[in-house]
Amino acid sequence: MPDLEQAARASVTARRAKKRSSVSMGLETFGSVGLALIVLVIWQFAVPLLGLSEFVLPTPWAIARRMVTDAPLLATHGWYTLLEVVAGFGAAVLAGVPLALAIFYSRVFERAVYPLLVALQTVPKISLAPLLVLYLGYGWGPKIGLAFLISFFPIVIATVVGLQSLDKALVNMVRSMGASERQTFFKLRLPAAMPSIFGGLKVAISLAVIGAIIGEYIAAERGLGYLQLQANQQFDTTLNFATVVSISLLGVLLYFGIVLLEGKVSYRKESAT
Amino acid sequence: MNTTPGNAQPPARSAAVSVTDVSKSYTVRAGEDVLALESVDLDIAPGTFVAVVGPSGCGKSTLLSLLAGLIPLTTGKLTIDGEDVVKPHPKSGVVFQSDLLLDWRSVLDNVLLPIEIKKLNRKVYIDRARELLAQVGLEGFADKFPSELSGGMRQRVAICRALIQEPGLLLMDEPFGALDALTREQMIMDLQTMWLRLRNTVLFITHGIDEAVFLADRVVVMSPRPGRVDLDLAIEIPRPRRWNEVHEDASFQRYVRQVRGIFEAKGVLVSH
Numbered sequence: 001m002p003d004l005e006q007a008a009r010a011s012v013t014a015r016r017a018k019k020r021s022s023v024s025m026g027l028e029t030f031g032s033v034g035l036a037l038i039v040l041v042i043w044q045f046a047v048p049l050l051g052l053s054e055f056v057l058p059t060p061w062a063i064a065r066r067m068v069t070d071a072p073l074l075a076t077h078g079w080y081t082l083l084e085v086v087a088g089f090g091a092a093v094l095a096g097v098p099l100a101l102a103i104f105y106s107r108v109f110e111r112a113v114y115p116l117l118v119a120l121q122t123v124p125k126i127s128l129a130p131l132l133v134l135y136l137g138y139g140w141g142p143k144i145g146l147a148f149l150i151s152f153f154p155i156v157i158a159t160v161v162g163l164q165s166l167d168k169a170l171v172n173m174v175r176s177m178g179a180s181e182r183q184t185f186f187k188l189r190l191p192a193a194m195p196s197i198f199g200g201l202k203v204a205i206s207l208a209v210i211g212a213i214i215g216e217y218i219a220a221e222r223g224l225g226y227l228q229l230q231a232n233q234q235f236d237t238t239l240n241f242a243t244v245v246s247i248s249l250l251g252v253l254l255y256f257g258i259v260l261l262e263g264k265v266s267y268r269k270e271s272a273t
Numbered sequence: 274m275n276t277t278p279g280n281a282q283p284p285a286r287s288a289a290v291s292v293t294d295v296s297k298s299y300t301v302r303a304g305e306d307v308l309a310l311e312s313v314d315l316d317i318a319p320g321t322f323v324a325v326v327g328p329s330g331c332g333k334s335t336l337l338s339l340l341a342g343l344i345p346l347t348t349g350k351l352t353i354d355g356e357d358v359v360k361p362h363p364k365s366g367v368v369f370q371s372d373l374l375l376d377w378r379s380v381l382d383n384v385l386l387p388i389e390i391k392k393l394n395r396k397v398y399i400d401r402a403r404e405l406l407a408q409v410g411l412e413g414f415a416d417k418f419p420s421e422l423s424g425g426m427r428q429r430v431a432i433c434r435a436l437i438q439e440p441g442l443l444l445m446d447e448p449f450g451a452l453d454a455l456t457r458e459q460m461i462m463d464l465q466t467m468w469l470r471l472r473n474t475v476l477f478i479t480h481g482i483d484e485a486v487f488l489a490d491r492v493v494v495m496s497p498r499p500g501r502v503d504l505d506l507a508i509e510i511p512r513p514r515r516w517n518e519v520h521e522d523a524s525f526q527r528y529v530r531q532v533r534g535i536f537e538a539k540g541v542l543v544s545h
Contacts, residue, residue: 167373169369169370169371169373172341172343172369173367173369173373174390175343175361176341176342176343176365176366176367177361177386177390177391178361183390187386187389187390191375192375192377194377266377267376267377
């Protein structure tokens with residue numbers, strides 16, 4: 001019997017080995033970076049092979065070259081978008097966290113404001129963009145306003161959920177040491193809620209970028225969204241793609257900024273043991 | 274400070290506990306009152322180790338929460354060192370059923386949490402914290418985080434946290450209930466060693482008859498619905514007690530039988 005088992009195992013191993021091509025072995029080693037490189041290489045060579053013009057689909061290499069030559073242009077517009085995102089997101093944090101605290105500590109806020117807030121979350125914030133232009137004009141207002149509106153809700157809700165999900169036994173533990181509510185908040189509630197709050201911040205920062213870009217689509221004279229519309233109108237597809245990549249880079253940069261901050265002020269939540 | 278093992282003299286800081294005719298009822302959702310404790314009397318002399326044993330629902334944890342100052346009593350009188358317990362008493366330290374360590378704090382910072390909350394000088398207590406950790410076999414773990422520790426180690430840290438201020442009254446709410454049998458046995462022995470050094474007043478809540486009899490000077494037996502004291506048994510076995518030897522001891526077995534007898538008489542344990 002053991003012989004039979006051994007033989008079966010050997011044949012399985014052999015089959016697996018046969019199936020592993022050099023491509024899949026490379027992917028196992030280099031992971032998503034490897035896959036992305038493969039896609040880019042296929043893209044690069046498919047464009048001339050299919051006879052596509054640069055106007056229809058520029059090659060990745062052309063986009064990369066354009067990003068270098070137009071770096072000052074992209075950086076100037078990117079800077080404005082960055083400021084709008086940071087201002088909108090910052091305002092959302094400054095307003096959202098205190099509101100979440102009010103919802104957590106006050107019955108009135110919990111019963112009256114919170115359900116309304118959750119209901120309002122179903123409004124697609126993007127649809128408010130034209131109204132924001134109407135009320136706030138063509139300057140910073142609508143972009144920051146939209147970035148704020150779109151990132152505000154996830155921050156409030158993540159903070160409330162983080163505060164509410166605390167184990168009551170932990171509160172009793174610090175109270176048994178004679179802790180005041182102020183101490184309970186700073187030593188227990190806030191640090192315990194940090195992983196949830198940062199979960200909200202990560203969602204919110206990505207949304208804030210979308211908010212600012214949509215704001216720029218509606219009415220703007222600067223920013224990456226504006227630049228992309230310009231490229232679109234001029235049939236400059238390469239610049240169009242270069243703007244998309246720049247917007248993505250901006251989002252990734254901000255996201256990792258939050259992750260970096262999280263590493264400094266929050267703890268890594270372990271799964272329950 | 275008295276820290277010599279085996280010395281029977283309690284240190285002056287050990288607290289006296291007095292529970293007089295205490296009842297506690299909860300209002301449940303239907304608006305009805307449920308009586309968790311009914312006229313409980315319990316006086317504990319300073320430096321006594323009292324174990325309260327009873328089945329779940331007998332109100333023993335309620336009694337501990339009352340003494341910890343976490344919930345208000347309904348009727349009766351409850352004092353620590355003659356002072357009415359209306360809020361957590363500065364002399365008391367609590368060890369809960371689960372370790373309740375803060376995941377974002379190192380082991381050392383968890384042990385020092387009561388010091389921070391009481392706004393005492395951290396530096397003064399760091400050496401004591403390390404010494405306590407060493408006593409429970411965790412000398413190399415001060416800078417580790419709770420997630421890196423086993424269940425038994427975590428509960429040891431929780432005990433160190435409760436002991437950091439040498440509490441005159443140590444309240445323990447089924448502290449070893451969640452541990453495996455071997456770890457539990459070791460923890461019971463370690464607790465005795467630590468207590469013999471400290472000799473403070475201990476109220477130890479448990480449903481384990483053997484650990485109650487092994488550890489305590491007095492075993493208080495409670496029965497449920499409503500919770501009340503059925504038996505108050507003085508345990509006269511010399512210390513230090515050794516787990517294996519004591520289990521073979523005739524008087525130990527007699528104490529255990531006495532407690533079981535109460536449970537059988539009350540229908541908590543049914544012998545077939």
